[in-house]
Amino acid sequence: MNQKALGPMDATPARSLRFLLCDTAGKVGGLSSSDEAWVSSPIQCLDKAVDAKPGLIVIRIGDMPFRERDTLVELSAALKRNPHTRNCPILALLHSMHRKLLEDLNRAGVGFVKFIGDCTLDSDQIRQIIDAMGPHDRLERYLETVCPFVHYRQIDSRHEMVSCGAYLDRMVLGGLRLHELCQTIGHLHCEYYLNPRRKS
Ligand code: SF4
Incomplete structure (x- = not known):
């Protein structure tokens, strides 16, 4: 991940977590490294993000009921409102292109999106996605598209x-x-x- 490409980040010098993944649907396989963490609920995500100050928060928003999707959008907004987590970039892993969801995530403060369909991802694949992140993944770009x-x-x-x-x-x-x-x-x-x- 090119940090410059991600914009301003928290000034805390040492981060214990490279990324924190919130996957409520359990579509991601076990993470293998100690600098990665996986949580399965928005509350856990908020708690862990405040405690661990990860370099990146990854939120998977798959093909799910609208209510659950809205909860994850609200999680993103809560992370951006919280003074302990607001400078941490958020990457949303989306099931498919959806204009209204993109608008909602943009209002919530999510900066980056990737479209990954319905596949199950493992730790290596998540890392590859993060390593390849750049300006082309900025959410505004998709809103223009x-x-x-x-x-x-x-x-x-x-x-x-x-x-x-x-x-x-x-x-x-x-x-x-x-x-x-x-x-x-x-x-x-x-x-x-x-x-x-x-x-x-
Ligand atoms: S591209 Fe054309 S058909 Fe599609 S939503 Fe826009 S105006 Fe309608």
């Missing part, structure tokens, strides 16, 4: 419908259009983005 007209309407506790706000939310988005247009910088050339419909 995804079209701001992508809207989400909740259907039940873990499913939602995606629609185009530039087409009065009458066009449901999915498949190729969502992945290859709406969630890419190509959205800047979309006819609806350039000429959004307005309610008459």
